[in-house]
Amino acid sequence: MANSLSTAGERPRARPILGCIADDFTGATDLASQLVSAGMRTLQTIGIPDTPLEAGVDAVVVALKSRTIPASEAIKQSIQALDWLREQGCEQFYFKYCSTFDSTPAGNIGPVTEALMDALGTDFTVACPALPANRRSVFNGYLFANGVLLNESGMQDHPLTPMTDANLVRVLGAQTTREIGLIDYATLRQGDAAVTARIEALKADGIGIAICDAIDNEDLFVLARACRDLPLVTAGSGLALGLPANVADRLDHRQDAARLEPIAGREAVLSGSCSRATLAQIDHAKQHMPSFHLDAQALHDDYASVVDAALASAEAHFQAHADNDGGPVLIYASATPEEVRQAQQRLGVQEAGELVERALAEIASELVGRLGVRRLLVAGGETSGAVVSALGVQGLRIGESIDPGVPWTTTLGTEESLALALKSGNFGATDFMTKAWNLMP
Numbered sequence: 001m002a003n004s005l006s007t008a009g010e011r012p013r014a015r016p017i018l019g020c021i022a023d024d025f026t027g028a029t030d031l032a033s034q035l036v037s038a039g040m041r042t043l044q045t046i047g048i049p050d051t052p053l054e055a056g057v058d059a060v061v062v063a064l065k066s067r068t069i070p071a072s073e074a075i076k077q078s079i080q081a082l083d084w085l086r087e088q089g090c091e092q093f094y095f096k097y098c099s100t101f102d103s104t105p106a107g108n109i110g111p112v113t114e115a116l117m118d119a120l121g122t123d124f125t126v127a128c129p130a131l132p133a134n135r136r137s138v139f140n141g142y143l144f145a146n147g148v149l150l151n152e153s154g155m156q157d158h159p160l161t162p163m164t165d166a167n168l169v170r171v172l173g174a175q176t177t178r179e180i181g182l183i184d185y186a187t188l189r190q191g192d193a194a195v196t197a198r199i200e201a202l203k204a205d206g207i208g209i210a211i212c213d214a215i216d217n218e219d220l221f222v223l224a225r226a227c228r229d230l231p232l233v234t235a236g237s238g239l240a241l242g243l244p245a246n247v248a249d250r251l252d253h254r255q256d257a258a259r260l261e262p263i264a265g266r267e268a269v270l271s272g273s274c275s276r277a278t279l280a281q282i283d284h285a286k287q288h289m290p291s292f293h294l295d296a297q298a299l300h301d302d303y304a305s306v307v308d309a310a311l312a313s314a315e316a317h318f319q320a321h322a323d324n325d326g327g328p329v330l331i332y333a334s335a336t337p338e339e340v341r342q343a344q345q346r347l348g349v350q351e352a353g354e355l356v357e358r359a360l361a362e363i364a365s366e367l368v369g370r371l372g373v374r375r376l377l378v379a380g381g382e383t384s385g386a387v388v389s390a391l392g393v394q395g396l397r398i399g400e401s402i403d404p405g406v407p408w409t410t411t412l413g414t415e416e417s418l419a420l421a422l423k424s425g426n427f428g429a430t431d432f433m434t435k436a437w438n439l440m441p
Helices: 025-037 071-087 109-120 168-173 192-204 217-226 243-250 276-285 296-320 337-347 349-369 381-391 432-439
Strands: 018-022 042-046 059-063 092-096 125-128 136-139 142-145 179-183 207-212 232-235 266-271 291-293 329-332 373-379 395-403 406-412 419-423
Touching: 018 025, 018 071, 025 042, 025 059, 025 092, 025 381, 025 395, 025 406, 025 419, 059 071, 071 092, 071 109, 092 109, 109 125, 109 207, 109 232, 125 217, 168 179, 168 207, 179 192, 192 207, 192 217, 217 243, 266 276, 266 349, 266 381, 276 329, 276 432, 291 296, 296 329, 296 337, 296 349, 337 349, 349 373, 349 381, 373 381, 373 432, 381 419, 395 432, 406 432
Parallel strands: 018 059, 018 092, 042 059, 092 232, 125 207, 125 232, 179 207, 266 329, 266 373, 291 329, 373 419
Antiparallel strands: 042 395, 136 142, 395 406, 406 419
């Protein structure tokens, strides 16, 4: 029987406090993980539910797949999510995007932020993608990833949202009609009163959105306290570390907030991400598990044969280890930036991406429905969106983190519960795909 979005046995809460809208599925899981770690009972939904929230939770994260769709459609989906969250009684709202500020001059971070501001009737919000635990920091308005400027970090080669400018004031200014300001490091180091005063000064000057510096978690805690009364905040997942403290007297801090029921079954890794971090993880994983590479051109030439071959490879591994002790299989379409460019030149950017997503989604369905996979790790935001949609996942319970920003979860809405880890392409240590299985509930 399919699980519902309710969390049976928990003390019901009439209204959640924090309502979050995430622009992709891995980012939503990242945010939910941060909130759980800070003491908020958190439920993640896949898309916008068509029923009221039944669960007794403090925060709800609505996961959309809106990062790279046309800005008008991203706005529509985000406003629909906001409307649903407001119906559930949420008091403060959080628009979550990637810690690498993935976007293009056309959006979607700026247009969605402005639409949410208009819907909430607020003339000011903050923008802070910093996530120090994953080496994402903002200094003097410039975003750094892994110790270098964003445009030198590998993000300049992203196949969908290449980031060629690290100056977030410029990047966001190109996407919005509002004036963009800065709350800098020096102000943050003076404490939340100084940040609050800076916010008031920026508002008086007609600034609508302020980029916020942050180089460590203490900066995020300071900023979170200063944002206590803002109707809307926009950020990566880092700011979520500090927001629960603003309502600590209303939270039931439970020691088992991240506890998940154990799930047994076969294991698989699916990857469509082409980030440097994921490519290194795949190289490591291939030394420890059988692997199959999906090539975009081969999928274009003979889609069915390639998908069948990938599934046959997995099935052979599982049959050779009928006792489920053989460990996971790895099926990946990840490729180097040069290989991605070549595929896009031959097939077109959209078709190349859609072929890979379609194949990995179909493979996921077969792995679960026919081959008995119950524990699944998925790398890449677009890939994760395609996979959870194919599996019919309606929501996720959030568990302990494998690496910062990537927790194990269990599914709601599927015929049988699955253990699922959705990994943003840039997240995780090199051994992520091998160590994850030892950290399961």
